Amino acid sequence: MNILLINHYAGSDYHGMEFRSYYMGREWVNMGHNVTIVGADFSHLRKKNPTVKNDFEEEIIDGITYVWVKTPEYKGNGLGRVKNIATFMYKLRMNYKKLADKYKPDAVIASSTYPLDIYPAHRIAKRSNGKVFFEIHDLWPLTPMEIGGYSEKNPAIVMLQKAEDFAFKNSDKIISILPNADKHIRERGFSTDNYVNVPNGIIISDEKKNPPMESSIERLQELKEQGYFLIGYTGNHSPANSLDTMLDAAKKTKDEKVKYILVGNGNIKDELIEYAKSNNITNVEFLDPVLKDNMENVLKLLDICYIGLRKEKLFMYGVSPNKLFDYMLAARPIIYSIEASNDPVTDANCGISVPAEDSDAVVEAVLKIKNLSDEEKVAMGNNGHKYVLENHTYHGLAEKFLNALK
Structure with missing residues (x-):
């Protein structure tokens, strides 16, 4: 199976957080599947970001093909981060045909904190005659509404809610890290017949490591x-x-x-x-x-x-x-x-x-x-x-x- 996973913040053991997409991808590669992870070249979560000069650059990490999308750097949660996200989304939108034609995915996974990546994921899947999957990390826009106090009428919240509803309506399967996110999906008025809970986990390694004393x-x-x-x-x-x-x-x-x-x-x-x-x-x-x-x-x-x-x-x-x-x-x-x-x-x-x-x-x-x-x-x-x-x-x-x- 050809699997293409979009995660803006995807990392690896070599870059730092986030690790989930990397660990999943590494296991799938070991099971004999082709895995491509599409991520932004800059993330505030990583200890080390890749060096990227072009809009799209490939890097093979433990059998996984990483496609780094060049985005502007930022600090904090202000306009710089918004510009980073907007750049990532724009470049995926403008190049979805190239991604679909090159990697020919059977399964396309939209796997980010924010739900906007469901749009390019859906386009890529449709182009490649594959299926589209939505992976819930956090519930957005519910999280900024509950924790940040944003109104449901805020333009950013309206945009995020539209994207989440689109994902719930158009995904072949919804995979959630959160065990009871199906309740939220039903509250939004959608069926949970295609819902699966796959929580976070741990890696077991037989490799003996001798890190330096700290x-x-x-x-x-x-x-x-x-x-x-x-x-x-x-x-x-x-x-x-x-x-x-x-x-x-x-x-x-x-x-x-x-x-x-x-x-x-x-x-x-x-x-x-x-x-x-x-x-x-x-x-x-x-x-x-x-x-x-x-x-x-x-x-x-x-x-x-x-x-x-x-x-x-x-x-x-x-x-x-x-x-x-x-x-x-x-x-x-x-x-x-x-x-x-x-x-x-x-x-x-x-x-x-x-x-x-x-x-x-x-x-x-x-x-x-x-x-x-x-x-x-x-x-x-x-x-x-x-x-x-x-x-x-x-x-x-x-x-x-x-x-x-x-």
Whole structure:
């Protein structure tokens, strides 16, 4: 099968986020299929962007043909990003015949955060006599409406809503990362007979990696040697992740041998550091991000992993955070401070679920897990490890996605 996947922000192990399209594509290539991923050459999510001089340039990565579309660079979420998206969409619209004729896809997947790429995907599929598929990452325009407070009459929202409705009406299959997005589709007045949930997952590798020692790991080792019980968060420091709840919990935790650790960067890291200083929260440490190959070494040094999200009606359609599955794979007990329609931590019995933005409940969960026996903590972590291997390996997920394409 010839598969063409459009993802504006597609990355790889060599470029950084986003990884899902790359992992799916790599599995499909290993299954004997031809995979082409079309992405913008510039994305704010990647650690390293490809160097592209022409409008369209090919690069082969692990058997996948990447087609990089030249777009302008930008910072933040202002007009620069809008121009970047508009350029990507315009070049796909003007060159859909060339893409269809060259790659002859049997399946065309529109797989971006925003739904506008359904239009070129639909044109390419029609030209190549293939089928078109819409992959939901986040619900747009519902996300900016719920979180950003945008009116449904805002011109950008109207445009995005028109594109989402077009996708729901014209796609041969709708594949969603979110487990309960079918509820939203029905609320929009469309059938969900063609709906399939394929969540995020993890990669299992037999390759032995020896990444260099990093300062964050050295500091964690020091704290462990000093006898501290460590509650850790790893990843992006953004408002959505409810990290102020974690800091408030740290302030309320009276046990002197407990420390809260935040590993990573993000647009509110400086604010969180200042918040901790101004509130005299002394049992929290902010550590630098580590290499991807070192994340397992970080997680092994944590006694509990924390994951949180703000209270949002949006989560009634479910969540599928990659971070959670990394925690499970590392066999760590988890505190899940999220209110959503799904709760993998409870399903797996691998930690404690608490209400979102409730620091008192986080403290209670920390002390409850801390007071478990070593055997009970190990069993809790192992439950998550078993669950993620049974339900979230990318090999199994790629097979499920491929069955939907067939």
